Amino acid sequence: xxxxxxxxxxxxxxxxxxxxxxxxxxxxxxxxxxxxxxxxxxxxxxxxxxxxxxxxxxxxxxxxxxxxxxxxxxxxxxxxxxxxxxxxxxxxxxxxxxxxxxxxxxxxxxxxxxxxxxxxxxxxxxxxxxxxxxxxxxxxxxxxxxxxxxxxxxxxxxxxxxxxxxxxxxxxxxxxxxxxxxxxxxxxxxxxxxxxxxxxxxxxxxxxxxxxxxxxxxxxxxxxxxxxxxxxxxxxxxxxxxxxxxxxxxxxxxxxxxxxxxxxxxxxxxxxxxxxxxxxxxxxxxxxxxxxxxxxxxxx
DNA sequence: CGTTTTTGACCCGCGC
DNA sequence: GCGCGGGTCAAAAACG
Numbered sequence: 001x002x003x004x005x006x007x008x009x010x011x012x013x014x015x016x017x018x019x020x021x022x023x024x025x026x027x028x029x030x031x032x033x034x035x036x037x038x039x040x041x042x043x044x045x046x047x048x049x050x051x052x053x054x055x056x057x058x059x060x061x062x063x064x065x066x067x068x069x070x071x072x073x074x075x076x077x078x079x080x081x082x083x084x085x086x087x088x089x090x091x092x093x094x095x096x097x098x099x100x101x102x103x104x105x106x107x108x109x110x111x112x113x114x115x116x117x118x119x120x121x122x123x124x125x126x127x128x129x130x131x132x133x134x135x136x137x138x139x140x141x142x143x144x145x146x147x148x149x150x151x152x153x154x155x156x157x158x159x160x161x162x163x164x165x166x167x168x169x170x171x172x173x174x175x176x177x178x179x180x181x182x183x184x185x186x187x188x189x190x191x192x193x194x195x196x197x198x199x200x201x202x203x204x205x206x207x208x209x210x211x212x213x214x215x216x217x218x219x220x221x222x223x224x225x226x227x228x229x230x231x232x233x234x235x236x237x238x239x240x241x242x243x244x245x246x247x248x249x250x251x252x253x254x255x256x257x258x259x260x261x262x263x264x265x266x267x268x269x270x271x272x273x274x275x276x277x278x279x280x281x282x283x284x285x286x287x288x289x290x291x292x293x294x295x296x297x298x299x300x
Numbered sequence: 301c302g303t304t305t306t307t308g309a310c311c312c313g314c315g316c
Numbered sequence: 317g318c319g320c321g322g323g324t325c326a327a328a329a330a331c332g
Contacts, residue, residue: 157305159324172323176303185323305330311323 139199147171147186147196152208155184166190177206 142149148171155173163170168188175182182202189195 156303158326160305160307161322161324164321170322301332303331306328308325308327310325313322314320316318316320 136203137199137201139197141189142196142198143192143194144196145194147188148173149186149196149198153177153182153204163187163190168193175204177204180205 148155154176156176157171158174159172160169161172166188170185170187173184173186182200182204184201185197185199187197187199189197
């Protein structure tokens, strides 16, 4: 594989596109939040597969898109105004060319386009939904120079296809763990090639190989990492975490080239059981930076 | 030598 | 039935 420096600019973890849009939201790139795991058999974190011993930064960062199998899971739709909350207000390494409203506009545009495509697909699949059972899928939009982002799991590429009307191919990956059927698709946005759209399908049935190494602080690192990404609290309070299953990206961390600055209130982390005095120590000692940079080194 | 990537072939569903 | 597009398979190549 070609080795190149990993540089992820302005990660937009708060901006997944919807795998399907309900007919009444005008496809304006609205987020749906699975904030009620009781109504569906699979709650948000179950679908994503978080795990008690190792909450991932995605516990906080990721937002699910509606499952193609269960669009009814959509509980809440945020207005586009909500999308305009700054995702990384303190990030000093944010892409200078595309920050603030511009990024929001790009995201919304990408979400719109993706959503419209998905809607078409959904309409088709609804007709024949009885035939093919699909795993719940989640998509994440990331502004990144690299296609395949490190998420803590090991993936094996099993296919690549040219995307219609796009000069960028779509790559298909499978989790390398035996008996794990999780797949992911990686493609670049039509509207903005600098945006990578990663779609996860299925649930991991094993812990992350990356974070599995014994480390008393391991479960804190990713929590702190999440805090470090300066998430708007609004984006993080709308669902109930369920640390009881495995998932696509739990225990993972991303190789982001960004400033580690936390704006997550410690009270919130406490509430989620993520904040411990040691986490504060970790932050103070820059351990997170070590984790991230070590991973980045691996990629270099 | 085991693992991963590449890539053309193949399968399937859908629209015409 | 045919063509198209999405997704997967699998053999060969590349890699560590």
